[in-house]
Amino acid sequence: MPNILLINPNSSQATTDMMVLIAQDNAPAGYTVVGATAANGPSMIVNEAELAAAAGEVEATWRNARGPHAGVIVSAFGDPGVAQVRDASGPTPVVGICEASMFEAAEGGRRFGVATVTPDLVAAIDAKAQELGLGALYTGVRLTPGEPRALTADSAALEQALGHAVQACLDDGAQAVIIGGGPLGQAAVSLARQFDVPIIAPISAAVRRLSRQIAGEGNTAPQPHAVSG
Numbered sequence: 001m002p003n004i005l006l007i008n009p010n011s012s013q014a015t016t017d018m019m020v021l022i023a024q025d026n027a028p029a030g031y032t033v034v035g036a037t038a039a040n041g042p043s044m045i046v047n048e049a050e051l052a053a054a055a056g057e058v059e060a061t062w063r064n065a066r067g068p069h070a071g072v073i074v075s076a077f078g079d080p081g082v083a084q085v086r087d088a089s090g091p092t093p094v095v096g097i098c099e100a101s102m103f104e105a106a107e108g109g110r111r112f113g114v115a116t117v118t119p120d121l122v123a124a125i126d127a128k129a130q131e132l133g134l135g136a137l138y139t140g141v142r143l144t145p146g147e148p149r150a151l152t153a154d155s156a157a158l159e160q161a162l163g164h165a166v167q168a169c170l171d172d173g174a175q176a177v178i179i180g181g182g183p184l185g186q187a188a189v190s191l192a193r194q195f196d197v198p199i200i201a202p203i204s205a206a207v208r209r210l211s212r213q214i215a216g217e218g219n220t221a222p223q224p225h226a227v228s229g
Contacts (some may be wrong), residue, residue, distance in 0.1 A: 003032045004210065005069040006203075007061050007085075009017030009076040012043040014030065015183050019075050019203055022185045026207040028214070036065045044183050045076055046148045047120035054080035071210045073097065075182040075203055077116070078124050093213035097182055098128050100209040101202035105176040106137045110198075113139040115162050116166075116180030117148040125180060141180070142168035152183055159187045162169040166191060166199060176200055185210065 006023050008016040020035040027033050038057045045051050058074055058081025072094040074082050074101050079096030086094045105112035112134075114125055122141045129138040144151055144161035162179060169177045176198040179188035188201035 002030065002070040003034050004071050004073065004207070005062070005065055005067075006035050006073045007058055007065075007081075008035060008037045008073055009041070009043050009058050009061075009074065009080050011038045011041050012183070013037050013224055015043070019182055019185055022189060022201070023073065023075075023201045023207050026204045026211075028211045031070060034065075034069075034086045036061050044116045044152060045078065045080075045121075045128045048072070048124055051078040051080050051121065051124060054078075055084060056081070058082075059084040062089070068092075071095070071214050073203070073206045073210060075185075075206070077181045077202060078121060079128070093210055095206045095210045095213070097202035097206040098125070098180070099132060100132055100206040101178045101180075102129060102138075103128050103209065104131055104205040105178050105198070105200045106134050107138065110175040111137050111139050111173055112176045112178060112200075113172055113174035113176045114141045114180040115144075115165035115169055116141060117151055117158070117162070117184065118181065119143050133147060139172040139174045142166075142172070155187065158184070159190055162187050163191060163194065166195060170195075170197065178202060189210060 016035040016037040020033050042050050062085045074096045077098045079098045082096040136190040142165040144165050166177045178200040185203045192199040
C-alpha cells in the first residue's frame with residue numbers, strides 16, 4: 001500500500017499522532033499516512049530561530065524515514081526544510097502546510113488572513129504570503145493572547161482564543177481564514193465547523209494539494225486575481 005510521509009518538525013510525538021489522524025482522514029483512498037517526528041528541537045516551534053534550525057532537522061528526519069513514499073508533507077507552518085527535501089527527493093512531491101493553506105485560502109481571489117498563537121513568527125508568515133505571490137490578497141495575522149505553548153496545552157482555551165482571532169481576521173476583511181500552525185490542527189478542524197466562511201485547516205489543505213500532485217495535476221497554484229476595495 002502506498003504511503004504519504006508526514007514530518008512533524010516539532011519534537012512532540014503526541015502532536016505527530018494528532019497530525020497523522022487529521023491527514024489520514026483526508027488522504028486519498030488506498031493511501032496510508034505515516035508520521036515521523038523530529039528527534040531534536042522544541043516540542044513546538046514558536047520563533048524564527050527555532051524555525052530556521054528546524055530546516056536541517058526536517059531534512060535529517062526525511063533521510064531517516066523508511067521509503068519509498070508517494071509524497072511528503074512538512075507539517076509546521078513556516079514550511080521549514082521543504083526546499084531542501086524537494087531538492088533531494090527527485091520526482092516525489094513535497095508540500096508544506098503553510099504554502100498549501102495559503103494557496104487554498106486564496107482560491108478564486110479570496111482575501112485571507114491567518115489566526116495563530118506565535119507572535120514571533122508573524123514576520124515569517126508575512127514573508128511567506130509575499131513569496132507565494134499572494135500579498136495582494138493577504139490581510140495579515142491576528143494573534144491569540146498569552147504564551148503559545150501554555151495556550152496549546154489547554155485545548156478548550158486554545159479553541160476559544162483562536163475563534164476570537166478568526167473573527168478579528170474577518171473584521172479585517174478576510175474572506176477565508178487559515179489556522180496557522182501544525183500543532184493547532186485539531187482546533188482548526190473544530191473551528192471549521194463553527195463559521196460560515198472557509199476556515200482553512202492547514203494539514204487538511206496540504207493533503208488535498210499533495211493528492212492532486214500525486215494524481216499528476218501539477219503545481220495547482222492559483223493565479224492571483226485583481227483585488228478591489
